[in-house]
Amino acid sequence: MRRAEELKERTVWKSDPHTQVKHLVYRHYLQCWMGKICQTFPEATIVDAFAGPGVYTDGPPGSPVVIARTFLEHSAYQRFNRLNLICLEERPDRVEELQRQFAKLPKAPKLHISVQPPGKFADQQSRLSALAHRGRAETPVLWVVDPFDLKSAPYSLIRQCLAAPRDEVLFTLFTNELHRFCQREGYDKAMTPYFGGTHWQAAVPERLGRREAFATAYQQGFTDQGLFTGSFGIRISNQSARYHLILATHSEAGLKCWAPVTWKLDRYSGQGASTETAGAPSLFDEASWVVDRLDAALRAHAGTEQRWETLSGQAARLNHTDKHLRQSLDNLAAQGLAFRVDPVRARTAWPEGCTVRFYAPEDVADESF
Template identity: 45%
Template structure:
């Protein structure tokens, strides 16, 4: 719907993630439909905002593009909200640039036949468009049918069709690192993963789950996170370890977390791309959710959450990077690229450069004359503190 990404559900008895400390998690829903939860609607808002940008860039630039909703669900929740297939389809059909769009292949995968049938009925209720090519794969697990999904997304032998993989399983076992690696094997493919912070935090000290954890992380480098004490610090370290595994594949990655009452991450949405332009779409979503740190949104406050402490963004990491360039010069565009890879926006870079300029630590070297302080073609020289 994708699946609700709930951290209250367990895997099967064979996935290594059934219980911990004798406390069993809520089992997956057994009926065709189930009720939505706040975290679901927030996640779908992330999808909408990201897809608005992705579609605006990709669907106009390529004759064909694809989205694979790999854990699609029935397309609707019992209490009425759309599931992810409807969210994705409506974002495409209602996009302000729709008239300029080319063909979008939309492939959904759902392992239960009753939910697949319900999804097909819901999709038929949408306004028909020759630009939206919907296909529902035969019921099967995503890992088992990956090659089929990949062939559908890439038109058989074509490798140049940009594809966004949305991976939102019921449990950790649904997204082993090997699957992520396959999704990212083509240079124009991206992934958006629901990552279960709560479960991973609970399982990380259980020795019986170590092999399953390593399968999820793509190695045992996650164990270094155990050196961090406290729930917040350890969850952040585990997420960093997961992203380090993604970076080892040669991709760029960032994430936004959804928290609950205690303000620690309940789950995260992890994004990976081969191209800086992917971050140009994902980073603004993070800062829209969290104007202070660009990292976390509370599911109880929702998309319009108020800032807890300040309206000023926290940019210490970006400032420290710029200060480290003392004695060097850099083009503005290269600084924009590095800021994006750190998870910041261009406006954060401009503001921080303004602050450094006041202290004489950042000076525009070229051009000598410009209508703005930091034009795109500018070169900035950095100096140590006076």
């Protein structure tokens, strides 16, 4: 039986490598998200909008169980407040299986699991949003949206998931399918609502990098509306990305969790992972070289003073961590292009809250008089 038929006909199906990499991204991101959110707010919510049966025939857990276990097994669990996990699945047989899988987990008063009656996400999003926020718009809500096809999660629906100020979305973008079918006659009727506009068309001419261009185009819809966003390609072996995970958030703090995850799983570029690179140690753990894009961004500050918070936010938007920022600053300082001007004394070269002055190469050139 082909995989598409298996997903359509069976209650539970076999796992595959790219799903395992995706769930690894989930776990790493949730480790950071929960560590920040569940200790700061009295309660938070995660909505798994396409929950599935919660298990695969060969044993690995599905995304709802991955989320629950990450919470229960977190090193900071004792300091956590309440987490609501809301799961929606369209098929009744899979809802029943998901309930059986959750019944196997230990009872925990801090984790409230709600498996919803069978239903389609498009029909239930408004109700789920009210349930997730529990009457408080400031409640943090993370929407995990991993549909089976394009039509189940148009851009307008994703934007509804970002209506409240502390909403975040982790969305599976089918970049490989978009790459393969974008030039077929009539496919634009599916593409435009999926992207929320025609800006996807700019990616079509990019034959070699078309998948990544589609991810960039999708993210553009968020940045145009003042949101912060990141992406990560899921590959198998050395093949092109099968799909991308897209993060959309109202806060740079979300990117502060996202960037370390992507660099941990992809030791070369922080842009994608395969079964070969996932979990491998990052080159940044030992190497001293810095990322050119971040280095160039910092050099552009020549002639100005910048607060650490500004520099850290800029690094996060470029998908880099504070560790990368400090390495880049070390590199510039060695060339006389960056100096910490405040505080005068510090235990480390670039402490949080410091102020950095930048210079241009011509400012430090050795001139003869």
